[in-house]
Amino acid sequence: MSTRNSLLDVTARLYSEHGWRGTTTRRIAEAAGVNEVTIFRQFGSKEALLLESIQAASREEHDNQLPREPARLRSELIVWALLHHAEISSKRQMIRNCLAEWEEHPELAPVVCEGGMKAFAETTRYLAEARKRGMLGPDGSLEAATVMLMNAVFMDAMTRDVGPLSPPHTVPEVVEMFVDLVLRALGAREAA
Amino acid sequence: MSTRNSLLDVTARLYSEHGWRGTTTRRIAEAAGVNEVTIFRQFGSKEALLLESIQAASREEHDNQLPREPARLRSELIVWALLHHAEISSKRQMIRNCLAEWEEHPELAPVVCEGGMKAFAETTRYLAEARKRGMLGPDGSLEAATVMLMNAVFMDAMTRDVGPLSPPHTVPEVVEMFVDLVLRALGAREAA
DNA sequence: AACAGTTGTAAGTACACACTTGCATCATTG
DNA sequence: CAATGATGCAAGTGTGTACTTACAACTGTT
Numbered sequence: 191m192s193t194r195n196s197l198l199d200v201t202a203r204l205y206s207e208h209g210w211r212g213t214t215t216r217r218i219a220e221a222a223g224v225n226e227v228t229i230f231r232q233f234g235s236k237e238a239l240l241l242e243s244i245q246a247a248s249r250e251e252h253d254n255q256l257p258r259e260p261a262r263l264r265s266e267l268i269v270w271a272l273l274h275h276a277e278i279s280s281k282r283q284m285i286r287n288c289l290a291e292w293e294e295h296p297e298l299a300p301v302v303c304e305g306g307m308k309a310f311a312e313t314t315r316y317l318a319e320a321r322k323r324g325m326l327g328p329d330g331s332l333e334a335a336t337v338m339l340m341n342a343v344f345m346d347a348m349t350r351d352v353g354p355l356s357p358p359h360t361v362p363e364v365v366e367m368f369v370d371l372v373l374r375a376l377g378a379r380e381a382a
Numbered sequence: 383m384s385t386r387n388s389l390l391d392v393t394a395r396l397y398s399e400h401g402w403r404g405t406t407t408r409r410i411a412e413a414a415g416v417n418e419v420t421i422f423r424q425f426g427s428k429e430a431l432l433l434e435s436i437q438a439a440s441r442e443e444h445d446n447q448l449p450r451e452p453a454r455l456r457s458e459l460i461v462w463a464l465l466h467h468a469e470i471s472s473k474r475q476m477i478r479n480c481l482a483e484w485e486e487h488p489e490l491a492p493v494v495c496e497g498g499m500k501a502f503a504e505t506t507r508y509l510a511e512a513r514k515r516g517m518l519g520p521d522g523s524l525e526a527a528t529v530m531l532m533n534a535v536f537m538d539a540m541t542r543d544v545g546p547l548s549p550p551h552t553v554p555e556v557v558e559m560f561v562d563l564v565l566r567a568l569g570a571r572e573a574a
Numbered sequence: 575a576a577c578a579g580t581t582g583t584a585a586g587t588a589c590a591c592a593c594t595t596g597c598a599t600c601a602t603t604g
Numbered sequence: 605c606a607a608t609g610a611t612g613c614a615a616g617t618g619t620g621t622a623c624t625t626a627c628a629a630c631t632g633t634t
Binding site for chain 4: 406407408418419421422427428
Binding site: 207208209211212283286287289290291292293294299300303306307310329330331333334335336337338340341342344345346348349351352353355356357364367368370371372374375 | 399400401403404475478479481482483484485486491492495498499502521522523525526527528529530532533534536537538540541543544545547548549556559560562563564566567
């Protein structure tokens with residue numbers, strides 16, 4: 191099944207670069223070093239191939255978890271957010287295309303968003319645990335904090351290559367900024 | 383110049399719906415009720431037409447300013463953020479396409495991002511003014527707060543139609559959440 | 575009344591697209 | 605050895621694409 195896999199790989203890459211319409215069967219065949227007909231014999235149609243390859247590609251995840259028991263809030267959140275940022279960045283172009291083509295191909299976006307939902311749940315759990323242990327103040331919505339942190343990180347990762355909306359910073363710099371702001375808002379004890 | 387303007391309008395709409403490749407000269411002509419040749423006589427090429435129409439469309443701004451002198455931080459920020467959210471939402475599909483096609487058409491993204499940069503400057507100014515007047519605590523990066531608020535609002539506006547990353551909320555709900563979190567992080571006096 | 579500018583119509587070019595067909599080639603497997 | 609299945613190759617279908625050309629009709633201006 192080597193032909194099949196190389197077709198799936200190549201197709202995902204081309205889709206990221208050129209979107210649905212720009213990913214033609216000719217380009218796929220050429221890039222995969224395979225005859226164009228093979229595509230149709232293996233997958234039946236361009237649509238089937240694209241769907242399968244995009245789903246496969248967006249399921250590839252780094253494993254990246256927050257500790258079950260929060261210890262050093264700030265550094266744990268920063269490490270986690272950095273990894274999350276890296277994961278989004280690596281799929282940046284594919285995600286952008288899926289979002290742009292959402293109306294024409296609604297089946298793509300959910301698959302790409304899955305990762306974000308898991309990260310949301312993970313973070314809320316972690317923060318709730320921290321509050322239960324008295325590491326956070328009693329006030330402030332944990333959900334709001336999570337959504338905001340995730341949105342901020344996601345947004346930075348998505349638009350980093352395009353051009354700065356805000357003044358330029360390195361990835362670690364902005365991630366630290368975000369984490370610190372969230373911890374401050376939640377009244378973290380160690381936020382010195 | 384009515385032919386020209388209706389072509390510009392229609393083209394921007396079609397671009398939002400179908401992206402660059404999907405916006406064909408035939409579709410444009412048909413939707414504008416104009417002969418296809420007229421496009422080439424008026425604009426010379428598809429590229430020229432698309433460029434001009436997208437630039438024109440993304441410059442259409444609601445006017446939406448934060449007060450020069452901050453008075454009621456929370457409500458002023460909420461009103462502003464809501465309007466900002468509405469403006470991004472109305473251009474959502476176009477922005478998504480410009481981002482997705484950034485590598486193939488780098489000239490588009492900057493134009494679309496302009497609004498965001500102005501909003502960033504506006505907010506930083508406003509918050510700095512507020513801090514100078516003692517309405518905010520002395521600690522916490524104003525820039526971090528601004529970036530985070532903008533990213534969060536932008537992100538929500540961009541992905542609202544696709545499907546919720548986080549639990550569903552109405553627009554006013556999330557905007558209030560974000561503003562409250564930021565004000566809390568900045569130690570706003572009135573944030574009760 | 576003559577003219578210039580804008581539009582419509584009809585036809586065509588050269589190429590790209592998704593997808594198909596028929597046949598030859600090869601490796602694996604029974 | 606024979607049969608099977610995956611692949612390559614060459615050629616084709618019908619449609620869509622950006623863009624062009626030549627000519628006729630209409631507009632407003634001088």
